[in-house]
Amino acid sequence: MNAVAEHASPAAGASRIGGRLELDGLRRSFGAYNALAGIDIAIEPGEFIALLGPSGCGKSTALNCIAGLLELTGGEIRLGGRRIDQLEPEKRGFGMVFQSYALFPHMSVRKNVGFGLAMQGIKGPEAEKRIRDALAMVRLESQADKLPGQLSGGQQQRVAIARAIVIRPPIVLMDEPLSNLDAKLRLEMRAEIRAIHDQIGSTTIYVTHDQDEALSLADRIVVMSQGHIQQVGTPEELYQRPVNLTVADFMGFRTRMPGRIVSVAGDEAEIEVDGSRFHGLARETLKVGDRAVLAIRPEDLVASATGPGIAATVVSIEYRGRAFFGLARTAAGAELYFRADEPLLRGSSAYLAPAPRRALIFREDVA
Template identity: 45%
Template sequence: MTSPVTDAQAAPTRAGVRVRLDGLRRRYGAVTALDGVDLTIEPGELVALLGPSGCGKTTTLRLLAGLEDADEGRITVGGRDITRLPASKRDMGMVFQAYSLFPHMTVRENVAFGLRLRRAPRAGRDRRALEMLELVGLTQQADRYAHQISGGQQQRVALARALAIQPTVLLLDEPLSALDAKVRAQLRDQIRRIQLEVGITTLFVTHDQEEALAIADRVGVMKEGRIEQLGPPTEVYSRPATPFVAEFVGLTNRLAGEVRGGQVTVRGMTLPLVDQAVPDGPAIALVRPEAVTLASGVAGAGGALAGSVIGVTFLGATSRVSVDLGDTTVLAQLPTSEVGSLPPGGHVTLAIRPDPVLVAQDSQAVPEA
């Protein structure tokens, strides 16, 4: 094993390695947490695992870290089987949800701690710690204690500490979930920038779909111990493989319709299906708010999609409009500039862009996003 101490002088960049998880299974008593997870992370890639709490995403990360043992399956890093290796021998940098900094050490001592465990000489590890603090922009805070800096700064220190040992893999366990919305977005971008700069293979676990889509090369959506879909963010968002993914990744309107011959008819509008093989019959079409367009006034002969505006939520560049169709409510997301002409109570006509949509049977449960 190459000691990270000896090459502590080297540039922070280290070629990423390939990580493979094969058929990982893990049970807690009667509960199956992981039900056969296969995942390959390419060298230098950032994969985000996304899902509701209890879906197995954190368990996957902890198995990779060696903090828990898999009941079945194999983990290889850079071609080497590490399934039975204890956590302390795995050379993985991990950033926890919160409160992982040692409170009796300064920021600098925290970052240097991994090198101290490896008995690196003091001068070398101090230099390395400062380099890492520079990377996360916290050299000013080097001699403070954890309780003297903000939550966002604490997570940056945790990142610096994880990277200081030049790990083979970086593991991020919901590192942003305890932070304010604004800090969260900033730190998210900073993590991504540093990850690209260092070129380290990274697994990122989160329950926040926006976060996952923004940061990852590929997103894996998990449900009940399995990966439902794995793909680039755009693909997961625009072509969800299952109704679960569709509902979990982004808001979705559920509209009753009828499937016939590979198409679904919703209130007189015909939309193509993602999955042509759906049998004919009644179904629920899942329609993205962005696919809904609105025109003011009552169209033609009072089409099936005439409704009235209930309310408008301003989101910045876009706005979300809820429209009452009489028997259901539909959300539409529009550029804010187009919303000005839609006063609450006003009549509108609704149209749906003919993008391929997914359909769900009524019984298929979907989580609250």
């Protein structure tokens, strides 16, 4: 297949625009509500970027602004140094994959995939070859003459991806494309989406609220909250070193224990929580006496029946293959998500302690 080589020579028109994508002070308001409050980021050609955050954080709004489906309230979008935010969506030459697939139900798979080519005026043998290559890339050659309604959800999503890449876009935009699939298909499609990205060489911007998707797919992750970018970094950077509690929440630090700093040494601090003291990595400048929060993932908060650790009562527990995971509650009402190597009875007492150098400590006023 020559799809990769051919991708370097996109169709005539705006799809020839390529290069670095720059979002400069992007703003989008809906009345008094600021969905985007000044977004700045540069995305290099061929990068896979995940926009990660909760519903309403602005990630889909940002994607729709890049696509041209929403006008900007302020700021600029540049591609290869050329301003494109004033171009109509079809003149930007981007491919887009929607959560709902957005396929034409009365058209065959082949015609759905070729729709964008027809809009660009590409017909005949050239269009047929591109459609054939795109269907081969998503492994749907044998389904070309079927209608979307005759396909499974995963197959329909593959058609949507083929339709987005067949025009050889400089940028592919994906808005939570896997959210309608079951867990097994989501895992399979993750691998396929990344493989297709690597094969075609386009920049991919992928919206998700799922940290596992972002971690497994992206070269860099952009964590958003309330229209602002909280942190940009590689999956490893965000997983190991979230800059604040908002980012830590999306990186799986479900347990937060408020307390007070009792000592600081280099990048480590000691915090007293409910009468117990724990060490953690300080993610901000801390001093003795500061109110702070110890944050930790469930797999790194180990529960035992005898201690040491914070005393709590087991509320729920479930077996997940190699270990047990559960929820415990302290006498003060704090909820702690933990891991245990042995089953603990609901209602029993347990002692929970963070694994060494796996807990992070943030100032309380950052929450």
